[in-house]
Amino acid sequence: MSQTITIDPVTRLEGHGKITIHMNEQGEVENAHFHVTQVRGFERFAEGRPYYEMPSLMARICGICPVSHLIASAKACEAIMSVRIPHTAAQLRRMLNLAQMVQSHALSFFYLSSPDLVLGMESDPKARHIFGVVAAKPELGRAGIALRRFGQHVIELLADKRVHPGWVIPGGVTEPLAAAKRDEILAMLPEAYANVALALGWYKQVAESFRPEIEVFANFPSLYMSLINEDESIEFTDGALRLIDAEGNTIDEGITASKYAEVIGEAVEPYSYTKFAYYKPLGYPQGCYRVGPLARLNIVKTMGTPRADKEMAEFKQLAAGPVQSSFYYHHARLIEALYGIEKIEQILADPLILDKQVRATAGVNRLEGAGQAEAPRGTLNHHYKVDENGKMTWANLVIATGQNNNAMNKGVLQAAKHYVKDGKFTEGVLNRIEAVVRTFDPCLSCSTHAYGQMPLVLSLVSAGGEVVDQVVR
Amino acid sequence: VVRLWIKSYAEYDGKMKLTKARCLILACGNTLRGDDGVGPWLAEWAEERFRSEAGVRVVSRQQWTPELAEEIAAAASVIFVDCATDCAAGIVRTSIVEAASGSSEPGTHHLSAAQLLGLSKELYGAVPSTSLLLTVGAGSTELGEEFSAAVKAALPEAFRTLELTVRDLLTASQRK
Numbered sequence: 001m002s003q004t005i006t007i008d009p010v011t012r013l014e015g016h017g018k019i020t021i022h023m024n025e026q027g028e029v030e031n032a033h034f035h036v037t038q039v040r041g042f043e044r045f046a047e048g049r050p051y052y053e054m055p056s057l058m059a060r061i062c063g064i065c066p067v068s069h070l071i072a073s074a075k076a077c078e079a080i081m082s083v084r085i086p087h088t089a090a091q092l093r094r095m096l097n098l099a100q101m102v103q104s105h106a107l108s109f110f111y112l113s114s115p116d117l118v119l120g121m122e123s124d125p126k127a128r129h130i131f132g133v134v135a136a137k138p139e140l141g142r143a144g145i146a147l148r149r150f151g152q153h154v155i156e157l158l159a160d161k162r163v164h165p166g167w168v169i170p171g172g173v174t175e176p177l178a179a180a181k182r183d184e185i186l187a188m189l190p191e192a193y194a195n196v197a198l199a200l201g202w203y204k205q206v207a208e209s210f211r212p213e214i215e216v217f218a219n220f221p222s223l224y225m226s227l228i229n230e231d232e233s234i235e236f237t238d239g240a241l242r243l244i245d246a247e248g249n250t251i252d253e254g255i256t257a258s259k260y261a262e263v264i265g266e267a268v269e270p271y272s273y274t275k276f277a278y279y280k281p282l283g284y285p286q287g288c289y290r291v292g293p294l295a296r297l298n299i300v301k302t303m304g305t306p307r308a309d310k311e312m313a314e315f316k317q318l319a320a321g322p323v324q325s326s327f328y329y330h331h332a333r334l335i336e337a338l339y340g341i342e343k344i345e346q347i348l349a350d351p352l353i354l355d356k357q358v359r360a361t362a363g364v365n366r367l368e369g370a371g372q373a374e375a376p377r378g379t380l381n382h383h384y385k386v387d388e389n390g391k392m393t394w395a396n397l398v399i400a401t402g403q404n405n406n407a408m409n410k411g412v413l414q415a416a417k418h419y420v421k422d423g424k425f426t427e428g429v430l431n432r433i434e435a436v437v438r439t440f441d442p443c444l445s446c447s448t449h450a451y452g453q454m455p456l457v458l459s460l461v462s463a464g465g466e467v468v469d470q471v472v473r
Numbered sequence: 474v475v476r477l478w479i480k481s482y483a484e485y486d487g488k489m490k491l492t493k494a495r496c497l498i499l500a501c502g503n504t505l506r507g508d509d510g511v512g513p514w515l516a517e518w519a520e521e522r523f524r525s526e527a528g529v530r531v532v533s534r535q536q537w538t539p540e541l542a543e544e545i546a547a548a549a550s551v552i553f554v555d556c557a558t559d560c561a562a563g564i565v566r567t568s569i570v571e572a573a574s575g576s577s578e579p580g581t582h583h584l585s586a587a588q589l590l591g592l593s594k595e596l597y598g599a600v601p602s603t604s605l606l607l608t609v610g611a612g613s614t615e616l617g618e619e620f621s622a623a624v625k626a627a628l629p630e631a632f633r634t635l636e637l638t639v640r641d642l643l644t645a646s647q648r649k
Binding site for chain 1: 539591596
């Protein structure tokens with residue numbers, strides 16, 4: 001009797017998703033899908049609006065990474081305006097994006113994934129949350145909460161609001177940085193360094209105890225893609241895209257936002273509202289690639305900051321070529337958080353950081369423009385078309401979660417095949433399958449207001465549609 | 474730049490700058506969801522009303538998250554302000570909040586007042602000497618920036634209650 005296992009919704013994610021595992025007559029896992037079950041429609045309702053409204057409108061897509069949307073959108077608008085923004089504005093935006101990356105990585109690692117790492121994959125699901133972490137390892141809980149607060153507070157100092165700030169606009173930013181705010185950020189850095197060092201030290205101590213998970217958590221060869229600077233250092237706001245293969249060879253590079261659509265295609269599957277991005281020359285689904293912290297660290301040759309470079313050298317020792325297991329997203333995330341703090345410190349030492357010239361102005365000079373940035377969870381591309389009056393006629397957004405969609409589905413299938421035997425599963429097995437998705441830190445939609453507790457219902461359904469087993473939490 | 478930077482480092486005491494409020498008003502709600510926005514509305518009113526009171530700090534958030542726990546732990550008293558869905562629309566209530574135990578399961582993106590207090594206690598070993606929850610019964614939390622008639626009518630009572638509570642807490646903290 002063939003069966004389907006459904007995990008709905010998947011917990012501790014940004015948004016609502018569902019996993020189904022399809023069993024064959026022999027009780028073996030035949031297929032598995034990660035479904036994104038909500039539809040947003042931002043591309044459509046942008047049409048008809050003035051292009052300069054796009055950054056603040058598009059930022060509403062997400063409550064965790066609105067800054068990346070702001071930046072990618074503003075850059076697409078600047079391509080339409082044909083302007084180059086002032087140096088100080090570029091530096092301030094870079095700092096804002098890094099602060100967001102730090103707070104988002106803290107949320108992903110400490111709030112969403114550390115319950116599995118601290119308490120164990122098989123621990124009581126009722127205690128598997130941030131309170132459980134706080135009770136078991138208070139210093140880690142304090143570090144995580146403080147690191148998130150650091151990132152959020154830097155965003156608030158720069159842009160006035162910690163969620164959906166309107167500071168980033170086409171042409172630059174609305175206000176320069178005040179000296180008092182710069183000093184307040186500088187004063188917060190030592191504690192931020194201490195917190196990320198504590199987390200990295202702890203993670204490296206426990207990582208090997210998760211060797212069985214490392215082996216089957218989306219551990220397969222794939223392509224990787226991220227922004228990179230000309231000096232081969234990591235980049236979140238500018239630079240151009242590079243793709244490498246599973247051996248680490250560069251297969252494409254110098255991909256600017258305007259060339260993006262020539263290289264990346266999007267496929268549609270009937271079971272998900274999220275599209276499946278792929279590298280066009282290899283086709284779908286062979287052109288599966290990964291983005292985000294693991295991809296970035298696999299691609300770059302240097303972080304460009306001393307402490308993060310030291311950590312990256314250690315990370316690169318994990319494999320002869322690219323590090324393949326998605327479990328290591330956790331490790332890469334913490335290294336990036338460290339980099340973010342160091343880079344913010346470097347940016348604040350820029351002699352021009354308090355300069356008042358932070359905005360370029362222009363009208364419509366092109367009818368099409370694209371912008372890209374690295375969101376915490378991966379590359380983000382905004383592509384717009386406008387009419388002569390600057391009214392939006394078309395928009396396409398390729399988000400990080402869509403770019404990781406193929407790999408997440410493949411990862412869920414790999415874990416399900418390993419853990420689900422003879423149609424039987426335990427809560428710990430379900431949690432591991434969810435945890436595979438969590439490593440990617442997908443952001444399905446966090447701007448949707450969730451009311452009440454998110455339940456998790458897992459059903460085993462026979463070929464005839466009969467529910468033969470169910471777990472509810 | 475470098476000189477300022479070194480000065481900041483030298484003066485840094487190892488902790489992020491925290492405002493230690495005598496009375497912390499912590500509001501929660503979504504201003505785009507009808508009566509759910511009553512918390513931020515009351516916070517905005519309180520910000521203006523207590524502008525000259527150095528001991529009063531007002532923080533308004535769409536959701537209460539763990540990052541607020543440290544500030545709560547440092548406050549002498551806290552008033553959580555929110556809408557309520559377990560009573561009739563427009564009912565203004567004030568109740569004492571006790572810290573939730575560690576076993577209480579939090580939501581992914583938001584915490585209750587009791588859970589925040591529990592987190593303050595567990596992580597920072599302190600809770601305010603008085604912790605109160607002021608709620609206004611919600612009539613509708615559908616999309617929209619308008620309050621229901623019941624909540625609109627209850628606003629004067631909510632303002633009065635909040636003002637009296639803040640004044641009482643400030644007086645009590647002065648006595649200590």
